[in-house]
Amino acid sequence: MSEVARKPSGLTRNLTAKIASIPMIATALVIFIGCTIWTIYHSFTRSRLLPAPDKWVGLDQYERLWSTRRWLVSIENLAIYGVCSLVLSLLIGFTLAALLDRKIRGEAVFRTIFLYPFALSFIVTGLAWQWILNPDFGIQSVVRGWGWEGFAFDPLNSAEIAIYGILIAGIWQGSGFIMVIMLAGLRGIDDEIWKAARVDGIPTWKTYIFIIIPMMRPVFVTALVLIAASIIKVYDLVVAQTAGGPGIATEVPAKYVIEKMFQSQNLAQGFAASTMMLVSVLVVLIPWAYLEFGAKKHG
């Protein structure tokens, strides 16, 4: 640091500010960089119950990971859940925001209703929907009670569609948040645009699709990044709603990692799996950061 001493005081300049920033600096360096590197390094070792930095095994853990059925199911579930929740959240979020933006009465009430699930935890969300989707007492039994005896809707106990049961709950919890972001974006659109479109006789739906949505590109990108970041973290919801079942039908990567690390004493497997999670985040994040920050520099 001594070479920064352009001014006479050098390192001691803003000393109080530097001391006050120690927690932030420590978090950035030790936790976000240090711990991440530590985990990536140990994913190349044979750590089991304890970290074993000297037992280097190269890519073995990754080979094992990608030949474990449970991990493959987790990835498949994450892909299904991810794509569906991305599309549905954006669609529902934008549609609701557009409806609320039509200068309707009771907007605040509707907004409150759509957003309140976002204040609830995934545990509460999962348990509530576990109960509603309960085959003996929930929706299925109620519809049968109405006289439709053959009605079958039991996603949480049917392996092929169990992940969609979780999707229903996930959308319920998070779509209101996307609506709020979209609504903020819509409010940022100049009224002149609407007036011009009306003067030109463009139908409302066309104005949305061809004028408003392209103008809201940054809002959509932000929503996309936020949804993507939340998808990869899905853990509590699955634990509460299905505990990964039936069988391994609703396993997700985050759950695989936690169980390998803290239950099956197979640390390095957990490290390798969590490194794969990090890689998938980077795949989303790097293009976004490039578009968001890189593009601006070039004008």
Place this chain on the structure above:
Amino acid sequence: MADVSVLSSRAEPRGTKPTRRLSSTNIMLYGTLLLVSVYYLLPLYVMIVTSLKGMPEIRLGNVFAPPVEITFEPWVKAWAEACTGINCDGLSRGFSNSVAILIPSIVASIAVASISGYALAHWRFKGSEAFFTILIFGAFIPYQVMIYPIVIILREVGGALGIQLMGSIWGLVIVHTIFGMPILTLLFRNYFTSIPDELFKAARIDGAGFWGIFFKIMMPMSLPIFVVAIILQVTGIWNDFLFGVIYTKPETYPMTVQLNNIVNSVQGVKEYNVNMAATLLTGLVPLTIYFVSGRLFVRGIAAGAVKG
């Protein structure tokens, strides 16, 4: 379905605006909104009615029917007697644990983040922006990547200092402070940056230093942002499950973890009414915050999100 419409009737348009003519577009508009409201309100409604029924009524009736005989027994049981498999003193233990975790976590995380944000806004030093960038990108790293090394850090640091950090409430407080830092620092930094520089310079000329300006000028001027930060943290920390389950022990489990253990425990007969009462009890704190704070809640999540 009649019962549902009772609940959602609150959502019907109100207010003093002049009546607009009821065009087919408007019917479509409000119809869609009301229908969607049913989907959002249904779980809350079902939880409430289930928690007020006795078990025999639940076995016979359907989940949407209102309780014939209202009973508060499930609420009492959920609070004081429900079993987690380890103990049978209900959610009350989880509630007090969550409060004990929540208060120091809020104080610590907001103190650290507001000071960091203030330093970043008005006392930049070489490298400060770089650390901030790392912090923001760190918010996107999956927690699973950092969880285990933090276990080791807590164990080692606690051992060196002679206090128990891993498995205690204090370890969890540190973890919440760390992971709350990116979003809160961003929030405070953006807010403090918007405070005019002239004010800051005037205080400097008058001889005020780092702390003087912070406590006498910045803090009094930024009460709203502190409220937003508190709302953000109360909901975030109260709803946390992952950190609670990893960094605490059964005796110090927060409410969400205990709730999950009560509802998903395999022993005994499932008491759905008690389960739903317990679920509602756990959701009560963030829901209250949400309904009371209204716009500030929205502002908090939007400020954290859109600029992140």
